[in-house]
Amino acid sequence: MFTTYHSNDLDILLNLIKYNILKNPLNNPLQTEIIILSDLTLIPYLKINLSKIIGIHANINYINPEKFIWDLFIKIIPKITKENIFNKKMIIWQLMNIIPEIIVLPEFKNFKKYLSNIKNTNYLFQISIHIANLYDEYQKYRPKWLFLWEKNTEIFLTNDKDHIWQAKLWKKLIRYNEIILGKQLWYLSKLYNYIINIKNIKKIKYSVLPERIFILETQNIPLIYLQLLEKLTDYIEIHILIKNPCIHYWDNIQINKNDKFNNSLLFSWGNYGLNNINKLINLQSRMIESFVKIKSTNLLNNIQKDILLLQNNSLLKNKKKINITDDSIQVNIFTDAKQEIEFLSINIIKLINNNNYYLHDIIVISPNLEIYLPFIYSIFNKKNLPFNIYLDINKKNMFDIPDTFFFY
Template sequence: MFHLSFSNRFEILLDALLEGLAAEQPGPFGQRQVVIPSSALRRKAELAVADREGVCANLRFDYLAQWLWQQIGRVVPVPERSPFSPALLAWRVYVLLDPADARGAWVAAHPRLGRYLEGADARMRLELATRIARVFDHYLTYRPRWLEQWAGGQGSVLEAGASALEREDEAWQAELWRRIREGLALRQEHPAQAFLRRVTAMSRDELAAVGLPASVHVFGLPALPPLYLDMLRELSRVVEVRLYVLNPCREFWFDIVDARRLSWLAVQQKDMFFETGNSLLAAWGKQTHAHIGLLFEGQHAVEEDAAFAPHPGRHLLAQLQNAILDLQELAPASVRLAASDRSIEVHVCHSRTRELEVLHDRLLGLFRTHANTPEALRPSDVVVLMPDLEGAAPLIEAVFGTAPPARRIPWRITGLGGTRESPVAKVLDQALQLAAGRFPASRVFDLLQQAPVAARFGLDESGLETVHDWMQAAGVRWGLDGQEGEGAPSAQHSLDEGLHRLFLAWAAGGAAQQASFAGRIGAAAPEGQAALALG
């Protein structure tokens, strides 16, 4: 069964998920399976289940690609982990891009790629390989037919009007894809395609015999690639597949377009079946529009239920959400703002760092405004969305991680590309990256936070927080001892100097902060059991 649950409110969808999970009785050794888009949403679901049932147990959370790969393995022989995952594929691409290696000799036939690689060092080549691996991962998900044509040498997938540069880029990508497939000794058919073909030909009894789960709950995904959706539909013949989808509007809004697009259609005399509706929804709702439209595409049996509810508030954000819900346009000057209404704010900042600083100040203000009230806001209630999380991650550490204790906000970054690599291998990789750089304090602390390293030194979360505060108090910025070579940072802010100041404070106590010893002033106040982390 393929079942869709729609709502404009996250809380309503979460309640529907909890009710669906509570209705399942897998037994003490069974598992209820939930597919989520992020670790933050997983944590929210775990806490909600614990509140509802008293304990969060018999639950298995997976990302959609991981869960589908497990089901493919029940029907088609595949390795435990997809060889096409970007983390693995990047290294295969890296080898194939090395002109000095015999496997990279093919690059000479593609001048555009070759010119870039001529001036590229190993780090630049790895960066390019990582980006190519991600692009191929997207091709596998959204453009599998392109890869099929390339693998079979069936010519170009580009349109007739493509430029010469585009065709040159396609040529080396197609050649690279063929060499990747040869290196993996793959069949002409991708495992996902083989899975779909076999499952389509299998009877219900045969499908039930391969050990597929009884049900799966797909919760809160903002988009579904067509290939993954086709696999879910085929699985729904014997697996109860329940999708929980956010839909901002309870009206039929699939014929709305933004005003500029409508004007263009009018000139072409093609505007008969289109309207503007809510302009904000028409302009910013395109991904959701495509996502929901795809769920109903084709001749497939679908069970559907919907629970929409207007926002009960009267502030500007509530009125805007309710206008979208009813597919109405808020007339200009139709909303009278209360003096305290700050439900929607626009801050114009000169840089991403300044944006984060303003965000930090604004959050502190919100926490203080609602402190000791029924509407008290906690850090765990706040989620911050960013368009380029990977690029902003170091800046988040610089702003939120260096705040003094009185202004400290607990924070965590979720949504960065995660892997299922060995934790020890991940630590080794980070250590090698550190050795090739200037040992910035944020990277050193990131290494210390890794589970194997923290366990080796007996550091729990509070211990790590203490070490973080010590590093800040001791002025550690980068460098081991300031002797890393030309262009190295000053020893004054190195890790070695910071440790000297911390040990001095531990040995001399408060006196070390009143007078200098051997030209140093003590930092922080390591004492008691907490000082064990210094050793």
């Protein structure tokens, strides 16, 4: 089974990694420790902090969960190869061959509205990209659909008529790989079904499995990945580390409207973290809690403490007083972007000089960083303030940024 650790402090979670590495070293000292995380931009932060905690950072491999899953099962199941797993880039070209041949079928009546310019190769290419992305999302978050569609069980859980042509096209894609290309197309739900139904255990090479893995930030890891890994917990030591802002499970409390435990801020902003926790409910695991008490030294700490204990001091008659010098939470209004960056630079220097912060301890978050870039370069360079800028080239939803920051 899994071992899950819950804490409201990321440093505690990293120290738990350190404890397992140092107290329970791998049998093979040359084997690599594996840390799985979906956001690889966190790697520099983890390297810095783990090197501080352990004393040295070496022989630790950070890997994306999707790559880890497929690399792992390619090793242990001989019939699976890199050439016959679901690959979006490969699927695109297959769809371009298939779509023009089957749009005349009656099941594709609702699909024709997307094919106004089907003879245009660029247009067909773009359509194929979108469909390949759609099937990739289905294999991660609606895996049963694809497996049932392949077995000619046409299930439509919604009134979406597009599912009719999607099911038909998926079956055609499977047949195209089998008949034209002469190979099976392996995708996540097919892999899971194979694992749970396999009778001859000798068909799986368990000897090549890693001895131990750590999983950080399960929020963006599809449940099917965890279900697949659960089938291997008899052979792999799997530790899941969860940044949890609250010692209570607040989902049922929120539904039942318990007045004793209530925090409107957590209920409104906590769905990101709650989804992370709910994902593990039906998986076998032993849970270890390591929460840190929060001292009520300022406004920010009071809010964090209320969330941790699932209480709401705003409902009390005697509200807590805020010290006039308390600057833990600030709201500042400026006339232009230059003034914002000037004020930001002053506050960063103040933090470094008065609060013993280092530059790598400070994160600046903005949903539209591009408009500030000229002022950041001019003002920060003028004051000799080093900085690193990360721009999300994929343009993810800006609300993903604070979610990841607060609940990871």
